[in-house]
Amino acid sequence: MLESFHTLLILVLGAIGLYYYIAKKQSRGRLPPGPKGLPIIGNLIDVPIEQEWETYAEWGRKWGGIFHISLMGQSMIIVNSVNVMDEFDRQGANYSDRPVLQMGGELVGFKNLLGLMQYGPIFRAYRKHFSRFVGSQKGIHLLHPIIEEETHKFLKRTSENSSAGKLIGNLRKLAGGIILQVTYGYKVKDGQDDFVNLIEKSNENLSTALTPGAFLVDVFPWLKYMPEGLPGTSFLKLAREWRKTTEATANLPYAYAESQMAAGTASASFVSTGLEDSEASYSPEYLHNLKWTAASLYAGGADTTVSTESAFFLAMVLYPEVQKKAQAEIDAVVGSDRLPTLADMPHLPYLNAIMTELLRWHTVAPLGIPHAAVEDGYINGYFIPKGAVIVANLWKMLHDPETYPEPFKFDPERHLGPTPQRNVREICFGFGRRICPGMLLAETSVYSCIIKSLAVFNIEKALDSDGIPITPVHQTANGLLCFPKPYECAIKPRSEKAYSLITEL
Template sequence: MSSIRLLDAGLFGLAAVLLYKVLSRKSGLPLPPGPKGWPLIGNALEFPSSKAWTTFAKWGEQWGGIMSINVMGQTIIIVNDPQIAVNLLDKAGSELSDRPVLPMASLCGWDRVLSAARAGPRLREIRKLIGRVIGTRGSLVKFYPSQDYQATMFLKRVMDDPTKLDEATRKTAGAMVLHITYGYKIQEEGVDPLVGLADRALSEFSAITTPGAFLVDMMPALKYVPDWFPGASFKQQAKKYHKSCDDLADVPLNWIRGQIAKGEAGPSYTHDLLMDKNISEERMERIKWSSASFYGAGADTSVSVIYSYFLATTLYPEVEKKAHAEIDSVIGRDRLPGYEDRASLPYVNAICKELLRWLPIVPLAVPHRATRDIIFDDYSIPEGSLVMANCWKFLHDPDVYRDPFTFNPDRFMGPEPEQDPADFCFGFGRRVCPGTHLADASIYIAIVKAVSAFSVSKAIGPDGKEIIPVADTTEGVIVRPKPFECNVKPRHEKIPQLVADVLAHHEAAI
C-alpha cells in the first residue's frame, strides 16, 4: 500500500472515530465551550507547542473556568478555575483516576512510573507501598537526619564553588532523594553516576511529555509504522529513552540489593520494603517502580524549589532581609536551624509556600482520563476525555492571589493568609501525590539552611552593571527556572565552621 493510500485510510479511520464519538454521546448535553476547530483535526493547529498553561489561561478568559478542545478526535477538558478542579477531580475521583495512554511515553517505558500508571490494582499497590513508608508526617521523622545532612552538604557545595549554583542544586536534589530512597551516598568529586542517570532520564521524560512535542501523541496509529518509514525517527529516539528509563529503576535497585546481601545497607525507603520475606516477582516489580517513581519525582521537585529560592532572593532582596532577621531573632548565629525550629519560623515557612506558587513545579497537572461519561455542571464529559487542571492559572489568579506575579511571602502571613499553594501543587482526587509530606519536609530543610547560611545579590556584568535575571522556566511537565547569574556568599564569618560542625556530627552518627 502506498503512503498516500495509508494516509487516506488513516483519515477515514479518524473520521469514523469522530462520528462514533458524536453518535455515542449518551447524555445529549453539550461539551464545555471552547474554540471552534477544523473538520477531522479539530484544534490541532491551535494547540500550543510551548508553555501551554499560559495559552490555556488566555483561552479561559474567553471560554470560562471549564472549557473543551478537540485534538485529532481526542476531547480535552481544560480547567482554569480552582474550585471547578476540586469539585470535578476530587468529587468524581473514581471516574477520573485513570491516566491517558501517551504513545511516546509508553514507547519509552515511562508508563510504568506512578504518575503515568493506569488505574487498577497495580496503581493501588504502588500507592499503598509508598504510603506505608512515607504516608504520614510522623513516618518521615526517621528520614530527617538524611535530609538534614544533605541540606547541610548543599551549603558546603555552594561555598566550595559559588559559581556553580545550578550544579550544586542538582547534585543536592539527587543526593537527598537517593539517600532516602536507597540509602545511597553520592560521590562528591565530579558527576555521581546515579545523579547523572537521574538528570538524563528526567530530562528525557520532560521532553517526551511536553504537550504537542510528538506527532505520535496526536496520531497514535503512527506507533505501528515501521522504523524505516519516513518521519518515524521518533521510534529510534524511543529506544534510546527506554534504556534510560530502565536504568533509572534497575541500577539503584541492584545496588541496594547488593548492599543488603553484604549486610551493609542503611535505612531507606527501598530497604524497608525489601525486608519483607518471600517477595513475589510481581511484588518486586512494584517495589522497583514505586522506588523509581519516588526517586524521579523527588529529585526534580527539590531542584526546582531550591533554585527558585536563589532566583527570588536575587530579584527581591527585601525578602532575604526579612528572612535573615527572623533567623537571627529565633536561631541566632551560633548554630544552623533544623526541623525542630520549624514552628518558630513563620516567615521562612511562608517563603516555602511562595516558592511553590510563584514558579510552580508542575504548571499543568498530569491529565486525568474519564473512565465513563460524566455530567458536570450541565456539561457532558464523555468517556475517554482528558481533563487537564491548569495549576499555573490557579496560582496566578488575581482573584485568589494579590499581585500574583510578584514574589511576596507576606501573602501567607497574618490572620487572613491567602490560599495555601499546596492545595493545587500536588495533584487532585485519587492521583494526589503520595509523597506530599516528604516534598514538604525536603523543601523546608533545604530553604531554611540556605536562608541561614547565605547572602544573595545580583551579579555584575562586564559593563559594571547589575545583571537582572528573568523569572522564567524551562518547558515540560516538570519545570525549573532557566539558568541565571547571581552572587552567593556566607552571610557571616561563623557559617563555614557551623557547616563543618554539623557535617562532622552527622558523619560520626553514621
C-alpha cells in the same frame, strides 16, 4: 496505484467513522464550551507548543473556568478554575485515570512509573508503598537526619564555588543525595556520580518525551507500528535508546540495595524496609512493584525539588527585603551559634510563609499531569465523555488575581495573619486520587535548603564586567516540568561566624 487507492479508502472510512464517533459522544450531553475547531482535526493547529498554560488562561477569559477542545477526535477538558477542580476532586473516583501516552509511556517505558500509570490495582499497590514510607509526618521525621546531612554538604559545596553555573549542579547533587539515600541507602559520591548522572539523563528523557507536541506518535498512535527507518520514524530509534536508560534507572540502584542487603551492610531505606517488612515470599509481582515504586520516588521528586530550590534563590535575588526579614527571624529564634534545623520549623512562621509562597510563585508543573475520565460523567452540568483528557491549569489557578492579588509578586505576607489567602497546597500538588504522594518529602527537603541557606548566605545580584548589578527575570523554560531560565546571582557567607558554621560541618 492500487495500494495508494486502498490507503486513501482507509483514511476516508476512518475519517467518517471518527466523525460519527464524535457525533455520538456529543449527543449524550452538552460539552463545555470552547473554541471552534476544524473538521476531523479539531483544534490541533490552535494549541501552542510552548507556554500552553498562558494560552489556556487567555482562552479561559472567554470560555470560563472549564472549556473543551478537540484534537483529532480526542476530547480535552481544560480546567482554569479552582472551584471546578474541586468538583473534579469530589468525583475523584471517575477522574483518576491517566491517558495513554505513546512516546513517553508506551515506547520509552515510563508507563511503569506511578505518575503515568493507569488507575487500578497496581497503582494502589504503588501508593501503599509510598504511604508506608513517606506518607506521614512521622515517617518523614525519621528521614530528617538524612535530609539535614545532605543539606550541610550542599552548603559546603556552595561556599567553595558559588557561581551561577555551579548552583544548579549543587542543587541536583543535593536532591540526588537525599533521594538516593532515602530510596536505596546509597550515598552520593563527591564529584561525578554514576547513579546521579544516570537518573538525571532518565529525567531529561522523561521531560522531553512528555512535552506536548514533541512527537507526532502522541497524536497518531498508529505511527508506532511503522517499520523503523522510514521517513518520519526516527522517534522509534530514539525511544529504543531511551528505554534502555529507563530500565537501567529502575534496575541498577535497586540491584545496589539488594547487594547491600545480601552483604548485611544495608542502611534503612525504602527498598530495604520494603523487603524486610514483607511477610510474602517476594513474589515477582511484589518485587516488580517495589522496584518501580522506588524509581517513581526519584523520578517524581528530583527535578521538582531542584526547580523549586532554584526558584528560591532567584526570588531572594529579586526580593532582598524578604531575605532580610527571613534572616532576622532566624537570628532572633535560632541565634548565630548554630544552624537552624527542621526541628525549628514550628517557630519560624515567616520562613514557613516563604515556603508556601514559593510553591505558588513558581509553578513547577504548570499543567500537572493529565487525568482521564474512567466513565461518562458530568461536571457543573457539562458532559465529560469517557476517555476525555482533563488538564488542570495549575499555573492559572496559582496566579489568579481574584485568589492571589498581585499574583506575580513574591509576597510571603499573603499567607500570614488572621485571613491568609487560599492554601496553595490544595492546588499545586494536583487533585483527586493522583495527588502527589511524595509531597511531604519534597517540601521538607526544600525547606531544609531554604532555612540553612538563609542562615549562612547572603544571596545577591551578580555584577557585570562594569560592576553594574544584573537584575534577572523570572522566566520558565518550556516542558512538563518547568525550571527557571538560567540567571546570574552572587552567594556569599553572611559573616565569618556563618562561614565557620559551614566549614565545621
